[in-house]
Amino acid sequence: MKRIKTDKNGRFFIAIVLIQIGTTFLFPLLWMVNLSLKTTEDIYARPFGLPMPLDLGNYGKALSEFNFSVYFLNSVIYSVVSVCIILLLGSMLAYFLARMRFRYSGTIMNYLVLGMVVPSSVTIIPIYMMLQRAGLQNTRIGLILVYSAFGIAGTVVMMYAFMRSLPMELEEAALIDGCGIYRAFFSIILPCLKPAIFTRAVIEFMGVWNDFFIAYILTSKDGLKTLQVGIMSFFVNLGTNQWGVIGAAMVISSLPILIVYLIFSEQIENALTAGAILK
């Protein structure tokens, strides 16, 4: 760091460049907000000027025509339930692999790593048919099961690494005191893994929340669509001229995740990079 401290001008110059580039990342988002406040004529006449006159009608129109609350609720249900299932089943399986004496634990681990190579786009055809045959197509449960299944492998691999770092003495003491293995897992091991669980929850939540491909193929009923799929069909139905309404719908649908991100930005960045650092 010494070199840098002596070179104050260089550092200042880089700071200016970075702030400029950072603004280019924000610019399209600010532009989207700007569009959402303009009338259609204003957009065509002065696409980059500030809204003149300020028009809040777009939001009214977007809220009345865009089924935001239905899609939003669906997205919340899918991601929250899937994340809970993934974390519960994943950490239980990881505990089994890390602690219990089973001859084929190594094989099971390799079997799980294998699944991390298979992208969901490859097996979507048979999954679609399986759900159709089981009567689970166009149901919430079907979608949740698929999301949960694809989250398990990564979660187990990461939780396994964390569990191996916990000392055996933790459970030994508990077991001697007469605590059963289930209680040892739920009230001793899981609380010790809070940071790892939070990290994994963030990764899986972002994955399910922003997924488009799986939801798009497995749901066709409007009442079951996620925010991502819902907003696309809204754009398609709206046509290309009403950019003010499109902008308003984009702002409304991005707000929840943006608020969550701005509150937890540091933790979310750390969580999403944790996977890379563990390697």
Next chain:
Amino acid sequence: MNYYFKNKKAMLLFALPGLLLYTTFVIFPLIPELLISFQKHNGISSSGYVGFENFKWVLTNPRFWIGNKNILIVMAFSTFVGLPISLILAIMLDFQGKKVRRFFRTASFIPAVLAVTVISQIWIGIYNPQWGLVNTVLRGLGLENWSHAWLTNQDTALICVAIVFVWQYVGFNMVLFYAGLKSIPKTYYEAALIDGAGPIRSTIKITIPLLQDIIKYVLIISVLGCMGLFVHVKMLTSGGPGDASMTVIYLLFNTSFKDMEFGRGSAIAILFLAECVLVAGLINRFVAREKIEF
């Protein structure tokens, strides 16, 4: 102790639910997929086995090869333009104070947090021929004749899609690189400075070699991301104009869920999986072969 860890009932209870769910939806589907790829199948019922007919159809279909060529172009663009930008930004960021770092990390990460549908729709506006950002700026600079309909032009559609994809994840990759940079001891740079190495030289000789594991990880993620390109294409160009921005997964989607040719779609899926395994294997084999301990 052993009694607890060898408790058969507990073992079943801990292992089975997760393994069952994972097997049912991640591994097992590969079997029906392989079977369907040898059948004529419309998604509901099969009209019998057709041998290698589906694979022959895929491999002689020019659209499949256009799709492969296109993902190669996007991959090259992302690897040789996107990743170096992310790495340079991460190195620049490493020299900064807390406030600038905080602002820049958050700002550049936001596109990766937002949904692809929203990002794509914003860029449809940016590329809009009449009032979009690109053409307005070009007109402002007096380059009127450079402005055109970016997404509906045969020559620019694919690269415009690639730019959106790379732009969205530049910040994400940068944060990954930055996390790796923080783990390199600063004393190495001080030693290099005393030995007379400038910033560029110490980047090439110290930063990149010590970052090789992260570089490999980012490379695999971004390359597989390019290969599976679908949502950006669907939103921005629908694969067009013509097949100018067709990708393999987009073809898979159209073949199975639009044309109802699930046998052919499965054949594309099997070939695509083989490509993914091959590419990931190649990167694993040739990038960062020797471990560096530090």
